[in-house]
Amino acid sequence: MLGQIFRYLKYRTKAKNRYKIHSPFAYGFLNNVLREKKYYDDFKILDSLTRELMESDKIIETVDYGAGGKGKEPVKYKTTLGKVAKRRSHPLKRLHLLYNLSAYLKPSTMLELGTAVGISSMYLKKPVPESKMITVEGCPVLASIARENFRKAGLKNIDVIAGNFDEVLDDVLQKFDKLDFVFFDGNHKKEPTLDYFNKCVEKSHPGTVFLFDDIHWSGEMEQAWERIKADERVSVTMDIFWFGFVFFRKGIAKQDFVVKY
Template sequence: MTTGNTVQQLLKYFRFLTSATNQHGVHSPFVYAYVTKCLYKKRPYHVSKSLKVLLKSTAYFNAERIMYLGDDGPCKAHVLENFPDIEMVSEAADIVVLPKNTPYDSVKDFLSHEKAKHNDTMLFCDAPHGSPQNEAIWEALKAHQKVTVTIDMFYCGAVFFRREQAKEHFKIRI
């Protein structure tokens, strides 16, 4: 990453902080429980903030099936190390991992494939502010008609498809 990109990321992060909140700014019971019982719960994972959110979410939601859209890098190894019984699938996943720099077409295909997700599926988006392409994907996810809740944590994002939930977008400091 060049010095210009580093400065640009820092500026994005400071802008994010000015509009982000903690659990006190959340009025959705589902999101409040996720923030307080999952994101803010201390866990002994010694990994990046983004991967820590994925691991905590996997435990919190008792995920049994996980799907990766694109190159997972070291992510899959960490998940399997911490959750050896989790099943890698191509549809009906509890958690879908969207690694940074995943092509938009992969995301579009996933969103159009109804069997790939269910009402309680969480789409984990790594580095939604990491590049202009990632930001465009994040904005497209937020605008998608089936998406009801997004939680922007700057380093990563969580997307939910809960039919019983009102459409809301949150920015949470972690």
């Protein structure tokens, strides 16, 4: 906890409101995604479904495959759906950011690693109903709750794969010719994060965007983020503390933006 506060203060001292941005793409992204304040009609249904999930006192049995799980083996435990939804997903402000991102980029292919109950998947998918999306979750109970939520939100073309990323990612990647967008939102450990990154880069193209959750969550995650920023295939990165965006666009100078959010 103290470590995270320290890392947040470090981020705040570096973060800027304004940048001299020569790339029209980075400028557009900043204004249309990070600074966009528009309230879309879709937020009504998505926010109310999210609140309903976060307030649910239904008892479920789940496992946490991520760094949050105790010990090395994923541990099964009983809890309420509301607690899982709240602890594993994101506040509405960041969920709206995911929607803005998808509405702006209009990805036709999306992969998400870490579904939980499907909240972020819904915000990403809603603006691009025709896109193909696969989301992967280690806990089969959560995977089936997510499927039910997608049905309630009227979303089609989302496949939920229940399985450990380490075991299913190669097969999942075979289902895509190319990836326009990937959200890395599970297993916040350094080596697996870099492994998933390297595998997904194989399906990237200059317009692809990767989004990493919790890049400052731990020293390990910060090390992974440093390696990703330095990767020669990556051109621009944007750090808003909670999330790190990665771009592969060609013809622009390599630059890391630390943006106040």
